[in-house]
Every structure is written in structure tokens, then in C-alpha cells.
Amino acid sequence: MTKKDNRPEEMKLPDRDEHLIDWLNKVLLRTDILDYRYNLKGCGVWKGYGFKLRRNIMKIIRDLLEDTEIPHEEYLFPLLIPEPQFMKEAKHVKGFEEEVYWITHGGTTPLDVKLALRPTSETVMYPMFSLWIRSHQDLPLKTYQIVNCFRWEGKNTRPMLRVREITTFKEAHTVHATAEGAEDQIIEALDIYKRFFNDLGLSYIINTRPKWDTFPGADYTIAFDVLFPGRNRALQIGTVHNLGTTFAKTFDIKYENLEGDMTYGYQTCYGISERVIASVIVQHGDDQGLILPPNIAPIQVVVIPILFKKADEVKIIETCRNIKGFLDKAGIRAKLDESQQSPGAKFYHWEQKGIPLRIEVGPRDLKKNQMVTVRRDNREKQFISLDNIKETGDRIKKILNDLNDDLRKSLASNTREAISRSNDMDEAIELVENDKGVVEIPFCGSEDCASELEKRCDGLKFLGIPVRYMDFYDESENEYGELNGKSLANDELFCIICSKRTDKYWTIGRSY
Amino acid sequence: MTKKDNRPEEMKLPDRDEHLIDWLNKVLLRTDILDYRYNLKGCGVWKGYGFKLRRNIMKIIRDLLEDTEIPHEEYLFPLLIPEPQFMKEAKHVKGFEEEVYWITHGGTTPLDVKLALRPTSETVMYPMFSLWIRSHQDLPLKTYQIVNCFRWEGKNTRPMLRVREITTFKEAHTVHATAEGAEDQIIEALDIYKRFFNDLGLSYIINTRPKWDTFPGADYTIAFDVLFPGRNRALQIGTVHNLGTTFAKTFDIKYENLEGDMTYGYQTCYGISERVIASVIVQHGDDQGLILPPNIAPIQVVVIPILFKKADEVKIIETCRNIKGFLDKAGIRAKLDESQQSPGAKFYHWEQKGIPLRIEVGPRDLKKNQMVTVRRDNREKQFISLDNIKETGDRIKKILNDLNDDLRKSLASNTREAISRSNDMDEAIELVENDKGVVEIPFCGSEDCASELEKRCDGLKFLGIPVRYMDFYDESENEYGELNGKSLANDELFCIICSKRTDKYWTIGRSY
The missing domain is CATH 3.30.110.30 (C-terminal domain of ProRS)
Incomplete structure (x- = not known):
């Protein structure tokens, strides 16, 4: 379905499948998602549009975590870890020692104890868990946090995929009275992530990682990978770990069971990061830019007046404003573009930004009291009457829903073929x-x-x-x-x- | 109005006015807001209840910032600052050099360039602003972020008031074409903060700080202080800075004006931190614990069944569940306490947690088809009929609104007297x-x-x-x-x- 691309040179993007990283970097920059031109490799700036996308995606995972039968509660733990505390669990240290940033000075004063920036939060959280957990009534403990974390990645960084500051690290940590409780939690965690990725329209595979590629300190690790288009390489986007009692023994997480004995808790943890957002961008996008699923798009519909003759101008703009008005009322996130750009330039701009649906009103539409809708994914056009506003709103919602479903189905079939x-x-x-x-x-x-x-x-x-x-x-x-x-x-x-x-x-x- | 305090020893708190810091520390720990027993002084853990309070408060400031005529957009900038970039603005460095944490190692590798943890983000953001701003059409730029930042505070830390990891730093940064534009922004910022603090029921004074106490690099600084009860000492909870062109000159933030000349932008920035949340806790609290304004309380109403005789038990619990049900429907954040504790123990527990309103149903109420409401702030009781659910819901809402207003009025009069x-x-x-x-x-x-x-x-x-x-x-x-x-x-x-x-x-x- 590739047509000749008439857009100006500065709007053109590299071929997504052939030059994935280059494509990703350019799309992120041009569409105001993330700007990696910061003075330190592997650290980027989330801009306004990107932050809104991130917020919509994080809302889904927050809701899923808090809607479980026993809800996960959001916590916020410190970033800094004193060296002896970080070094306590030997297996864990082994896995991270080459990746940790160390703080050695406060102001001009050398610190007595070096401080690590969290690469992940087991060693931050578990000493606190040990204080909080006393009896079986304190269990299960189900916590999560969404934070930045840090891994020294040398020079070989990649936008959103391999970064020094992971800006969007969602880590859940739980403690249970029994091994069965922890096993059940693993199943709940897999279910939460499946729903999350399904809501984002992602297609993925799930594997229990080999022993030699298990999270440092865990009994076993189950991982979600997406396959990126073109080269069909796997990207790990979520992991679920059964920690057994390894950390409980190291950090003394014990509770008094019903028989009055002090017993170690069984732990799990599971995490995702901005790689999930990168996957949304890469899996759904195309050579024209982003294609955002409507449920997470910061702007779901863009309304563009098509102005030729002065005569119709006022009326067309008025109609577009009315459309924007009823979209707002219908709870659809809409944007009206009244700027001085040509319609073509506007099309390219909003297409690149991945707005799922475009609405146009031109002189001919004005006469017929209709509007034109164009889907971002397959360019499908519809002419929709403006006679009955209620019906029009319902049709827009249906188009957005269909688009969400179609994105997901086509991805699932791509993954199946790979x-x-x-x-x-x-x-x-x-x-x-x-x-x-x-x-x-x-x-x-x-x-x-x-x-x-x-x-x-x-x-x-x-x-x-x-x-x-x-x-x-x-x-x-x-x-x-x-x-x-x-x-x-x-x-x-x-x-x-x-x-x-x-x-x-x-x-x-x-x-x- | 002080009565004899019959609560058990472990529920008692120090006198708030006399032992403010001790009171604050104990309240934070006992009510699951913040736990400062972490292994590094000045770093605390936000627990579930505290995080919900924080979330409700942050929602207010986010909404205020995004509802301005030209909205502020939420961004997210990196935490790490390469040394030369941090050192660029000399006045600014002078103000922070004793407070900055320095990273010197990545894994076991010494870094070529030391990295600072942001104590505030001017030197992080402004090099990026310089890339983004080209013409007057890019202005005004209005950004904000809510992040953690770090200040080395020696040993003399205080819970929420003087900490090493500031967990809840909201900083807004703007750029304008003219000095007048920046002045107008200062007025908008003051207005936003006034509304924010008013919504939280805080009482404050606003002063233009002396030259010698101006933010490092700013032309002038306007600060909000609350007066803490007892000793009436001022705590700075918000600052608004007019930066003029100082940073624009250092970081080369220029735009092409209408005449085609390259001109420096005029900048402002303004910030608040978790000190605002501490102020809510301290200004509203009393010797029994928290008193949370209903608009931000994670739980607005707690429903407690009063059970004496077995005979009525089932019916009372059923009535309480119905009440919880209609509160949910009315959009009131309610909690039903069906635990095995005695009513007295429950009262103390929820009072300490600051729940604005308690609802009780006992055998006598059951007969009269009524419930009893007790306000947390002044213990005022009301008997409210359950005959008409709609009316009952409206009355509860009115009580919560009155409570919000009364908290604010009594604080404003305290501040006026001080x-x-x-x-x-x-x-x-x-x-x-x-x-x-x-x-x-x-x-x-x-x-x-x-x-x-x-x-x-x-x-x-x-x-x-x-x-x-x-x-x-x-x-x-x-x-x-x-x-x-x-x-x-x-x-x-x-x-x-x-x-x-x-x-x-x-x-x-x-x-x-």
C-alpha cells in the first residue's frame, strides 16, 4: 500500500523496518515525545506531548494494579542506597555491580559511606519490609512504585531501549505467607501485564527464562518480549520474578505464623519500563511517523478546516469549532487546528504525531452538511452527516474503537507469523x-x-x-x-x- | 477544649505546639504517611496512605498549572548534570556548591566527567530551552515537572522540612519574549500558589525576599511562608523567582523577534515541595493526630458499626454496608471498618489518621433509622435520618464542605494574630x-x-x-x-x- 511520498524533505523519516533505531530517534524528536540531545548520553527529556502519552499509559497500569482483589498500593522509596545495604545480597550484587553509579561526595565533603543510585529497588525496600512485617496479618504486602532508576551503560545507549536514566520504572514488590501465595501472585502479575499490553495493542511472547538468565537472586523469571518489525528481534518489555525466600533470609523478613513460629516470607517482584512505550511507538508506527492507539493518544481527533474561497471561510471555521465543541462534550480528546499552515502541511504534521483520526470540512462538505473522517492507520475515509450531533458522536467513537481493535489484530498476526x-x-x-x-x-x-x-x-x-x-x-x-x-x-x-x-x-x- | 486523654499509651502523641518536630515524626510514622527509619538520614518512604494524600495534593497543583490561559505543560528532565554544565552560571553555583551530591564512578569505572544530582533544574533545563527556542512563535514556553532532587544537608535533617532527598519537588520554568511578559508570569504564579494554598486550607504570608536572600541568579524572589503553631516560626513553602536574562545569557536562550534581531528571553521559575504537605499536616493537626481537609483526605468518611448485643449485630452491619454503598455512589471516599477491634480503639485509630468525618450506627440509631456523624476537628455530633438516602448524602457533603471552610478560617485567624x-x-x-x-x-x-x-x-x-x-x-x-x-x-x-x-x-x- 506504499504510495509516493510527497512530503517535504524535513518531514521524511528513515524506513522503520530497515533503520529502526534511527527511525525511533527521529520520530521521538520530531513529534515532541523525547529529546535525546541532552548533554549526557542515554538521558532524554520527556516533552509535553510525550509526557501526556506516558501519563495515559501509566494510568492504565496504575488502575490494573489497584483494581486487584487485594489492591497494590503505590509507595515511594528513596533513590540512594548506602553501600553496605546494597552489598548485602551477594547474588544480587553480582548481577548489578558493573552497572551502579556511586556517589562519593556531598558538596566538597567526601562521604563516610558511598551511596549507590538504585538500579532496581530490592535492597532499598526489603530492609523496610523487615520493619513492617510482624505477623500473618501484615501479609500479603503488595506495593509498587513508579520511579527513575540508573544503570551505567557505557557508550552504547539506544533511545528508550538502553538508557542510563530509566525514567519510567514501574516495579511491584510483594510478600506472602506461603510459597503458594507467591505462586498465585505470579499468576496475578502475568494476568496484569497481559491485560496491560493488550490494552496498548501490543503483541508479545511470554517465556520462562533459562536458569542462567534469571534475575539475580530470583528462583525463576518469566519475561514478556515483543518482536520488533523488520528484523523481528525480541525486546524484553516486562519481567515477573519469583524470589522465594532468598531476599527474606538476607533482609530478615519474617512473620509470626498461626502456630506462633517466626517464618520467612515468600516474595515476588515484577517490573516494566519505558520500553513499553517504545514498543507502542515502534510496533504501531509506520514510515510516516506515529500511529497511536486511540485509548492512549493525547489527542484522539484533529479537526482541520479546508479553506479555498474567502466566501466559505467563516462558515467552515464555525462548523469546525462546533465539531470540536461536541467532541469535547462527548469526552473525545480533540484538537482544532486553526493555524495559518496549508491543509497539506497540517495533514503531514498530525499524521507524524500519530493522531488516530482526522476530520476535515471543506466547501463541498459545508454544502452537504457533512464532515470527512480519515483514519491514520489505513487512510479509510468516511463521509458523516452533521444533521444529528448525537449520532455523529457515536459514529466517531465507533471508528476509534474499531481502529484500536484493528491495530491490535494486525500486530498479533504479524507476531504469529514471526x-x-x-x-x-x-x-x-x-x-x-x-x-x-x-x-x-x-x-x-x-x-x-x-x-x-x-x-x-x-x-x-x-x-x-x-x-x-x-x-x-x-x-x-x-x-x-x-x-x-x-x-x-x-x-x-x-x-x-x-x-x-x-x-x-x-x-x-x-x-x- | 482539652479533655482528659484516655487513649492507650502507644496512641499518645507529644504536644504538637511544644514538640513540633517530634510530633511530626511520630504522626508521619503512625499514620502510614512517611517512614523515616530508612538507613540514610533525611530519606523517607512514602507509604500507601501518605502516597494517596500526596497524589490528591499534586492533582490540585497540576490542574491549576494546566488550566491557565496558556497552559503549563508537564515535562520530565534528567536527574544527572555533567559538571561543566552545572558550573556554567557562577552565581548559581555559588548558591549550591556545598549542597550538591557528586557521582564519580559508573560501576567500577571512574567517570571522565563528574555528574551532579540536580539540587534544582535550571542548569538541566536551560541548555535544552536554548535548542527549542528559535523565534517569538516558540514563546512563551511554560513547563513544569514534579521530581526528586537532592541536597546534602549534613546530619541536621528534619522530617519533610529539611531532607536529603526532596521527593516532591514541583518546579515550573517559563521563558517570555519581554520583561513585561515575565512580570505577568510572576503575577500568574503568585495567583496559582495562592489558590493552591487556599485549596489546602493553609494560611500564609507572602514577602519579597531581601536582595541578600534572593535565589542564586534571580533578579528577585517572592516567597510564601506559613507560620507553624506554638512557636510561630516561619517555614518557606513556595518561591517565585524573576530570573531576568541572567540564565538566558549564560545558556544562550535567544529568539528572533519581529524585527529580525536575536534577543534574549526573559525567564521565571517557581517551586514548591513536600513542605506544603508537611504544612497541611502541621497547621491542621492536633494532639490526637492528623486532621485532613476533606478535599484531599484519602478517606473522607469512616463508617463504624457499634455492636453491643448479638441480636442487632446483623442489622447494624447491614445498615453500615448500605451507608458505605450510598457514600460510594455519591462520590464520597468512604471506608467501612468491620474489623474485630472495639469501637473505642477504632475511634482512636481513625482520629489519628485524620479522617474528617466519622459515621456511627448503634442499636439506638437502628431503632430510629438514623446515623450519628462526628466531625474530626470540633467533635460536633449530628443525628441524621436514613429515611431519604438522597437527602442524607447531601447533608454529608454539606458537613464536609463546612469542615473544609472552618479549617481554613480558623487558621487564617491564627496567622493574623501572629x-x-x-x-x-x-x-x-x-x-x-x-x-x-x-x-x-x-x-x-x-x-x-x-x-x-x-x-x-x-x-x-x-x-x-x-x-x-x-x-x-x-x-x-x-x-x-x-x-x-x-x-x-x-x-x-x-x-x-x-x-x-x-x-x-x-x-x-x-x-x-
């Missing part, structure tokens, strides 16, 4: 090397076999075991049809590396 | 030394005279010239009646230190 399955090592490697996406292979689960395969294919990574093979996974939610997994347990499967018998497929692919 | 005026140096000093509040004195404005007076009275500070003497101040808004100032310009006034003729009163007092 998942293949192979029982042959050479074929699997070829699929990955040719950017066909992720491949599911029968695999024994040993790190040695994994290393061997990784050596044979540059950038190949073991993403883990698809969760639809897990006992708790509800098959009715399986979006991948014939890739359904649980029945596989009965198949005759052999690891494609060592040929040992196995009952599981694993996902491999390249990732960001 | 402002006196004196033309005699010894009398003025005596008033300050006896904790009578702030005193307005005729003063010439010289720093030498100020130092002389400060030497004679421990902790005395020149808070500045009351804004009601300023030309732009709207006299109809003057809350202080006979203290009205503009007419003073005609009086015969002489500085009480050097006896030089002057036309202005200045405010002196002790401060936190």
Missing part, C-alpha cells in the same frame, strides 16, 4: 540468521548445549520456555492456534543439539 | 523572642542594618517586604484588614535601626 518451529538445527539457525523471527526448538535445557548453539549463530539467545507449556497457563487464552503446546508433552521430542530426550520446546531468537 | 507591627526596636525583638510571631517594622532595606538587628536577636531573619505593598497586589484580596499596606507610602516612617526615612514596612521573624 514464530516458527523447527526440529532441525541448521534450519533453526537459518531462520534466525535470515531475520525470520523466533524459533521454537526441542531442547534439553542444559547451559552447555545452549552455549554450543549460541556459538554457531551470532547474537542468538535462548529466550526460554513458552509459558503456554506451563501448568498454570489457561489454554483458552492461547493466541497462537496450532502452536498450542501442552499436548506436546506426549510427543517424541529430542534436543536438537545433544539429541537427549525432552518434553519441551524452547524459544530462541535474536534480541535487542 | 502578625504584629512595631515601630520600636526593643519591642520588636521582644515579640520575636517571646515567640509571638512575625513583626512588621519600618526598615531602610540595607544589609548592614539587617545584620545589626540579627546580631541582637538569636535566629531572627528578614523575611522581606510584604507583597501587599507591591503595586500589582490586588487589595481586595488582602486578608489582613487593618494591616493593609499601600496607604502606608504616605506615612512618616523611619528605619528602626538607622532612623533613615523609608516608605516600607518589612517582615522579621524566626524561621525553620
